[in-house]
Each structure stands twice: as structure tokens, then as C-alpha cells.
Amino acid sequence: MPPRHGLTLSLRHLLILLTAIGFLPLALLGTWGLMAAADVQQREQDRSMLELARALSSAVDAEHDGAAAALTGMARTPAMQAGDLRAFHDVAKQQAAAQREWLGVILSDAAGHTVFRTMAPFGAPALPVADPGSLGRAVALNAPVAGSVVRGKGGRPAFPVRVPVRLADGSSYVLSAVIAPDRILNVIRRQRAPGDWVIAVMDGTARRVARSRDHDRFVAGQASVGLLRLLRSGPEGTGDSRTIENVEVRTAFTTSARWGWSVVVSAPTASLRWPLLQGAMVYAAGLALSLAGSIALATLLSRRIVRRIERLVRGAAALGAGTPVKVAPSRVREIEQMGQALAAAAAARDRHEHERSELLASLERAIASQEGALAEAREAGRAKDEFLAVLGHELRNPLSPIVASLDLMDLRGDTGAQRERAVLRRQVAHLKRLVDDLLDVSRIASGKLDLDLRPVDLADIARQAVDAATGLRVTLAAPEALWVMGDDTRLAQVLGNLLSNAGRFGGGEAAVTVTVVSGHEGGMARLAVSDCGAGMAPDLLARVFEPFYQAPQQLARRTGGLGLGLAIVRKIVELHGGHVAAHSAGPGQGSTFEVLLPLARQMTVPPPQPRAPVTPGLRVLLVDDNEDAARASAQMLCHMGLDVQVAYTAHDALAAYGDGTVDAxxxxxxxxxxxxxxxxxxxRDAAAGRALRLVALTGYxxxxxxxxxxAAGFDLHLTKPASLDDLRRALAA
Known part of the structure; x- marks a missing residue:
């Protein structure tokens, strides 16, 4: 019988668990009842708070209606109807003084300019309108408007009620009453709400006009974030929020359809939950006492049963320890059967122990064999890396004198073998690319290919790659700049490999397109290289990015290559978080390679720095055991106007350095x-602090x-074969 996994229980715990399970339906039913009662209580509380908010909203509307009615009556006075504004100023001043909490009356023309203010003599200079928004609405709607509460120059808060006025001669004005918030505060104070509730009246811009608690402190302030969210959810409703004191509250609100002001009623959540918490505590205490009594009874019953099982436990322990199993007979039928089963298990144990020993010995031999195989695999991987490093060194070493000789012939201006030199340069570049592909695919396979990701201009990389393409007619369609997250060297390698592939199979022409692809999260840049050449069949499309895989070629292998370029392209693009795909309508119908890369934010491109020139007469020590490469490079450096000493060993180099008459x-x-x-x-030690530029020129x-x-102190590392531009850059001031 297979062993059981998971939680195991003693008999006592099992009986206690059964007792607890019996109480579970009662606990669930009680909890459901408490939650239902809480829900009913919550809905009733929300309804009560919402009704209070509606009543207060009606009272606030009545205050606004009264103010608007007073202003309308004021506008019908003979002085106003006759257009005698000076006389109307006196009438308005008397009316404002008769109204409690009115700070004054302002008359404005239809253009929003103040005609007079009863708080100043007639003809006094006009002051800026404190709430131009409500003035504009009154003119536009031609209806009474309640403005926003603002603080004046003296810091005293007030809000306007504005009424448009049209005279018999067709002229239009707006008559505004400037009212202190105390008028609205008195409406709140007349309500009989619990002391811990907070009632507030908000204007149309969600600023507090009046508040039942700390009115003077918070008047004219903006509503809290939670309250703003509730007010924007609809004309009225309820929800949870926090007060300006950061107290969690249940809030009901309603917004006047006529004046646009809102009334908010909030009750602390803690006080609403306390009655429910009391009921839950009483219910939980009763349930706990009942459960404790049942557990005590189950414990007494389990002890009597456990004593009869302890003998079986000792027998099972002996079975596990490998000692003889002795089980005393029992009158309990089930326990007697278990004892017999233990004795049979002991006999089976002995047989299994022998089989297990043999299996462990076999497993140890298999593990030893596997570890040997892993060690051999690691050694083979290390040997492969060393082989590739040596291969790159040995292949680059003969390329170095060839490139140096070609550069030297170019410097001398030899024209007789110009065509042959071009052939040699193409073949050397092809061989160098094959070596680089071999080393790159090795680094990719071992996970050692690192990228320097940063924002780079993909359009500029495309332009440079197209300019560098030789033997291929390339058209480019690209924006002025398109920034992606990438390694510019590796992206240039990607485009170079794609153009090289197009040069071999594309019929001598290719088109490069750089665009932005919509529909991808965050945006993607699309780089496409298309040609009208050999095309690909579906089976080739499925495997075109596999390492060392190539389309069938003639024995002459005119297209060349190792089948690594596209495999390297795919891995580099994937390391950039992008995707590459190949498309072709079929053989002879051309191909398109599409690269998608994540976009990056646009960067400012620094102006190109001018290349520092090589100082004429610079004293250079050239050390290379490849005499052909050393002589060709020395002649090229001498042709650049440099003073060159050549050494073929380290001993000769130290002797040639002498007293430090070497600059690089x-x-x-x-x-x-x-x-x-x-x-x-x-x-470096021989230089003793004198300036000495060290450049590593190697096939590694x-x-x-x-x-x-x-780490060894070199200022620059050049990989063979080094071009003329590489040497100039290495020796520049």
C-alpha cells in the first residue's frame, strides 16, 4: 500500500475535529445572519443619511432661492429700471444692509466689468472679479447662478448669488449678492445629527462652503480625494471615503439640479460597525463555550481508545526500527487484525531490505557514470572554447599582414593593381566575417554574448550600414530618427548580416525600410530588408534561422558562407526583446526579413566629435612575432609620418624601449x-611615470x-586584422 501524504491526526484530534465540524453549520448560519443584519443596517443607515442630505439640499436651495428673489426684487426698483445707477447704488446698499450675512451687492455689465460695489462709494475704481466663472455662466444661461466660495483680500470667505437683469432699453446687467458662508452654516446647525457625524455643503467646484466641524479652519478648501471621487460618480449616492482629518467614514451626498451645490453627510465607519461587532462578540463567546464543552467530552472518550492502540504503536515502531515485532493478543477484533498485519509486514520488510541494498548499489554506479559524463562534457566545452579562441587567433594573424599590405598600397597610391586589391579586400572581409560568425555563434551557444543596451537611433544605424554596403545597390526609406533600446554595435551587425544575405541571394539589389509598427504594447520599430532575388520555398523558410543550415547550392558554392549569419541575427534580436521573421512568396520571387524591436524614448544626439589627428613624428614601438605582419604594419605607419621601431620578441622590445624614447x-x-x-x-614599470600609450594588437x-x-594596463584593444583607420584611432593624440 503506498504511503499517504498530507496531514495526519491523532484519534483525540479526530474526535475534536468531528465535534468542531458539527458546530460548523451553526457557525456559518450565525455568521450569515450577522452579515445579513449588517447589510440591512448598512442600507438603512445609507437611506437615513441620504434623506438628511436631501433635506439639507432643499434647505440650501431655499436659501439660494431667497437670495435670488431678493436680487430680482431689487432689480425692479424704479432707479434700476430708469438706468439711474447712482441712485440704484444707494438702494442696493440699503437692501444689502437689511440682509443678514450679506456682505454687499455688486452690479456688473454684460461684458463682465464691475459697474459698482456697495462695499465702496459709487464711482470707486473697479476690482477684479473674484469668481469670473459664475459671472460668465449667469450671462450665458440668462438664469440665476450660485458661484464658488472664495476668500477676499482680507481673508474672509464669501460666495456670490448672481441674477441677470435686462432693462427696458435692452441693456443687460448681472446683479450679485456677496454672501458669507455663515448663512449656510446656520442651516447645518439647525439639524439634529449625531455629534460624531460631519455635514458639509460644497459649491459647484467641490469647495467647502460650510462644515459642521471646524468650519472656520476648512471653509473654502477643496474636498478630499475620496469625496471628489464620490461626487463625480453621479447626482447622489453613498460610499466609503475619508474626511479631511483622514477619518474613515460612510458618506451620503446629493447634488442640487437647480443650483449645482452638493450636501455631504458622513458618519464614522467605526461607530456604525460597533453594534454589529458587539453582537458578533456575544455570538462568538456562546459558540466558543459550547465548543469547549464538546471538546472536553471528546477528549475523555479518546483517551480510553488510545490506550488500546498504544500496543500497536510500539509494534509499528519496532517494524520501522528493524527490530523483531512483538504484538500481544487483543480481544478487540480490529486491533488483533492490525497485529497480524504488522507481523506480516515485518517479514516483507526483510525481503525488501535485501532488494533495496542491491538497488542502492546499482544507483551509486549510475551516478558515478553520470558524473564522469558531465566532467567529460565540461572538459569538451572548455576545449571547444579554447579551440575557437586559438582558431580566431590563428586565422586573424595571416589576415593582418594582408590588410596592412593593402592599406600600404593604398597609401602609396599604386593604381596598377587597384582591381586586384579590391578583390583581396572583399575576400579578406569575407574571411573575417566567417571568423567573427564562428566566434559569435560560440558565445551565443554558451550564453556569453553580452549586450550594452541603451537608447540608440535605429534610423542612423541603418543609414551607416547602407553606406558601408559594397557590391549591392541598396535603397533606404527611414525617418530622420527612430529610437530603440539596443546595442548599436550588435544592431549594426544584424543589418550587416541581412544585407550580406541579400548580396548573396538578392540579385544585387535590396531595399531597407525603417518604420514604426502600431498595435504593439509600448510600440515597436520595424526594420525590413527586402530583395527580388532567389526567394525561398516554405521548407527553407521554416529552417532559415537554424545554425549552419543553408539552401541547396551548386558545387561551386558561389554564394559562400557557413549558414551562421541569420542564426546570429535571430539570437541578437531575441536578446534585445524583439522578434525576427522571414517572408517569401516562393522561389524566384524575392525575400523579406523583418525585425521588430522595442521603442525607446527619443534622445538628444550629441554633435560628432572631430577625430584627433596622429602627431607627426610620433615614436612607435611595434612588437609582433609575425614578421610579415610586423614589416607591413611598420611600413604603413612610416608612410603616415611616424618614427617606428620593430621588435619580434618581448626581449627585443624591452631593449628597443631603452631609456624611454617611445611614445606609443x-x-x-x-x-x-x-x-x-x-x-x-x-x-609601464620602465616608463616610470612617463606618458606611454599601450595598444594591444592581437588575434584574440x-x-x-x-x-x-x-586590466593589464592597455589603453586600447585592437583585433587583427586592424585597418588603417583603426591604427589612426589607436595612435591619435
Whole structure:
């Protein structure tokens, strides 16, 4: 019988659990009843608060209606109807003084300019309108309007009630009563609400006009964030929010359809929940006492049963310890059957123990074999990495004198073999690309390909790659700038590989398009390289990005390549968080390779820095055990106007350095008597603080080699073959 996993219970705990399960329906029913009662209580409380808010809203509307009626009656006075504004100023001043909480009356024309204020003599200079928004609404709607509460220059809060006035001669005015919020506060204070409730009246812009608690402190302030959210949810309703004192409250509100003001009634959530909490505590106490009594009874019953099982427990312990199992007979039928089963299990245990020993011995042999295989795999991987590093070094070393010789012939201006030099340059570039592809695919397979991700201009990278393309007619359609998150060197490699593929299979022409693709989260940049060449069949499309896979070719292999370029493209794009795909209508109908990359925010492109020139007469020490490469590079440097000394070993280099008459040193790493890292340290010591620029010129070009060169004190690392521009950059001031 297989072992059972999960929670195990003693008999006592099982009986207690059964007792607790018996109480579970009662507890659930009681909890449901409490929740239903709480829900009913909540709805009743919300209804009561909402009715209070509606009553207060009606009272506030009545105050506004009274103010509007008083202003309308004032506008019908003979002085106003006759257009005698000076006489009407005196009438308005008397009427304002007769109204409690009226601070004054303001008459404005239809353009919003103040005609007079009863708070100042007639003809006094006009002051800016405190609430131009409500004045504009009164003119536009031609209806009474209640404005927003604002504080005047003296800091006293007030709000306007505005009534449009049209005279018999067709002229229009707006008559406004400036009212103190105390008028609305008195409406609130007449309500009999619990002391911990908060009642507030908000104007049309959600500013407090009056508040039952701390009115003077918070008047004219903006509503809290939670209250604003409730007020924007509809004309009236209820919900949870927090007061300006950060107290959690249940809030009911209603907004006047006529005047646009809102009345808010809030009750502390804690006081609303306390009655329900009391009922829940009483119910829980009763349930706990009943459960405790039942548990005590179950405990007494379980003890009697457990004593009869303890003998079986000791027998089971003996079975587990591998000792003989002795089970005393019992009058309980089930316990007797369990004892017999224990004895049978002991016999089976002995047989299984023997089988287990044999199985463990076999497993140990298998583990030892697996560990040996893993060690061999690790050793093979290390040997592969070393082989590729040496392969790159050995293949780049012969390329270096070839490139140097070609550059030297270009510097001399030889025209007789110009075509042949172009052929040599193309073949050298092709061989260098094959070496780089081999090393890149190795780094990708081992997870050592690192990217320097930052915002880069994909359009500029495309323009540079198109300008650098040789032997291929390329058209480019790209915006002025398109920023993506990427490594510019690797993205240039992606486009270079795609253009190289188009050069081999695209019939000599290609089109590069850079656009933005909509519909993707965050936006994507699309880079497409299209040609009208050989095209691809569906089976080739499915495998075109696999390493070392190529379309069937003739024995001459005119298109060349190792089948690594597109595999490297796919991995680099995926490391950028992008996607690459190939499309073709079929053989002979051309191909399109599409790259999608995440967009980045636009960056400011710094102006290009001018390249520093190489100082004429610069004293350079060139150290390389490849005599052909050393001689060709030395002649090229001499043609640049530099003073060059050549050494083929580290010993010769130290002797040539002499008393420090060298400004820069180009050092090969793989020297016969001392590696370039040790030579760099020796030259630094010999320089004794004098300026000396050290450049590593080597066939080892992996990331670890570059880091090791930097740690050894090199200022720059160049991978063979180094071009003329590379040498100029390395030796620039």
C-alpha cells in the first residue's frame, strides 16, 4: 500500500475535529445572519443619511432661492429700471444692509466689468472679479447662478448669488449678492445629527462652503480625494471615503439640479460597525463555550481508545526500527487484525531490505557514470572554447599582414593593381566575417554574448550600414530618427548580416525600410530588408534561422558562407526583446526579413566629435612575432609620418624601449618569450611615470581577452586584422 501524504491526526484530534465540524453549520448560519443584519443596517443607515442630505439640499436651495428673489426684487426698483445707477447704488446698499450675512451687492455689465460695489462709494475704481466663472455662466444661461466660495483680500470667505437683469432699453446687467458662508452654516446647525457625524455643503467646484466641524479652519478648501471621487460618480449616492482629518467614514451626498451645490453627510465607519461587532462578540463567546464543552467530552472518550492502540504503536515502531515485532493478543477484533498485519509486514520488510541494498548499489554506479559524463562534457566545452579562441587567433594573424599590405598600397597610391586589391579586400572581409560568425555563434551557444543596451537611433544605424554596403545597390526609406533600446554595435551587425544575405541571394539589389509598427504594447520599430532575388520555398523558410543550415547550392558554392549569419541575427534580436521573421512568396520571387524591436524614448544626439589627428613624428614601438605582419604594419605607419621601431620578441622590445624614447607601443599578445600582458606591465614599470600609450594588437578578440588587456594596463584593444583607420584611432593624440 503506498504511503499517504498530507496531514495526519491523532484519534483525540479526530474526535475534536468531528465535534468542531458539527458546530460548523451553526457557525456559518450565525455568521450569515450577522452579515445579513449588517447589510440591512448598512442600507438603512445609507437611506437615513441620504434623506438628511436631501433635506439639507432643499434647505440650501431655499436659501439660494431667497437670495435670488431678493436680487430680482431689487432689480425692479424704479432707479434700476430708469438706468439711474447712482441712485440704484444707494438702494442696493440699503437692501444689502437689511440682509443678514450679506456682505454687499455688486452690479456688473454684460461684458463682465464691475459697474459698482456697495462695499465702496459709487464711482470707486473697479476690482477684479473674484469668481469670473459664475459671472460668465449667469450671462450665458440668462438664469440665476450660485458661484464658488472664495476668500477676499482680507481673508474672509464669501460666495456670490448672481441674477441677470435686462432693462427696458435692452441693456443687460448681472446683479450679485456677496454672501458669507455663515448663512449656510446656520442651516447645518439647525439639524439634529449625531455629534460624531460631519455635514458639509460644497459649491459647484467641490469647495467647502460650510462644515459642521471646524468650519472656520476648512471653509473654502477643496474636498478630499475620496469625496471628489464620490461626487463625480453621479447626482447622489453613498460610499466609503475619508474626511479631511483622514477619518474613515460612510458618506451620503446629493447634488442640487437647480443650483449645482452638493450636501455631504458622513458618519464614522467605526461607530456604525460597533453594534454589529458587539453582537458578533456575544455570538462568538456562546459558540466558543459550547465548543469547549464538546471538546472536553471528546477528549475523555479518546483517551480510553488510545490506550488500546498504544500496543500497536510500539509494534509499528519496532517494524520501522528493524527490530523483531512483538504484538500481544487483543480481544478487540480490529486491533488483533492490525497485529497480524504488522507481523506480516515485518517479514516483507526483510525481503525488501535485501532488494533495496542491491538497488542502492546499482544507483551509486549510475551516478558515478553520470558524473564522469558531465566532467567529460565540461572538459569538451572548455576545449571547444579554447579551440575557437586559438582558431580566431590563428586565422586573424595571416589576415593582418594582408590588410596592412593593402592599406600600404593604398597609401602609396599604386593604381596598377587597384582591381586586384579590391578583390583581396572583399575576400579578406569575407574571411573575417566567417571568423567573427564562428566566434559569435560560440558565445551565443554558451550564453556569453553580452549586450550594452541603451537608447540608440535605429534610423542612423541603418543609414551607416547602407553606406558601408559594397557590391549591392541598396535603397533606404527611414525617418530622420527612430529610437530603440539596443546595442548599436550588435544592431549594426544584424543589418550587416541581412544585407550580406541579400548580396548573396538578392540579385544585387535590396531595399531597407525603417518604420514604426502600431498595435504593439509600448510600440515597436520595424526594420525590413527586402530583395527580388532567389526567394525561398516554405521548407527553407521554416529552417532559415537554424545554425549552419543553408539552401541547396551548386558545387561551386558561389554564394559562400557557413549558414551562421541569420542564426546570429535571430539570437541578437531575441536578446534585445524583439522578434525576427522571414517572408517569401516562393522561389524566384524575392525575400523579406523583418525585425521588430522595442521603442525607446527619443534622445538628444550629441554633435560628432572631430577625430584627433596622429602627431607627426610620433615614436612607435611595434612588437609582433609575425614578421610579415610586423614589416607591413611598420611600413604603413612610416608612410603616415611616424618614427617606428620593430621588435619580434618581448626581449627585443624591452631593449628597443631603452631609456624611454617611445611614445606609443603596439603589442602582440601571443609572443614567444613573454606574453603581451606581462610585456605591457614591464613597459609601464620602465616608463616610470612617463606618458606611454599601450595598444594591444592581437588575434584574440573575445570579451575576456578585452577585459584582461584593460586590466593589464592597455589603453586600447585592437583585433587583427586592424585597418588603417583603426591604427589612426589607436595612435591619435
Amino acid at each position: 607601443a603596439l603589442l602582440d599578445i601571443g609572443l614567444p618569450d613573454m606574453d603581451g600582458y606581462a610585456l605591457a606591465a614591464a613597459l 578578440g573575445q570579451k575576456g581577452d578585452i577585459e584582461r588587456a584593460s
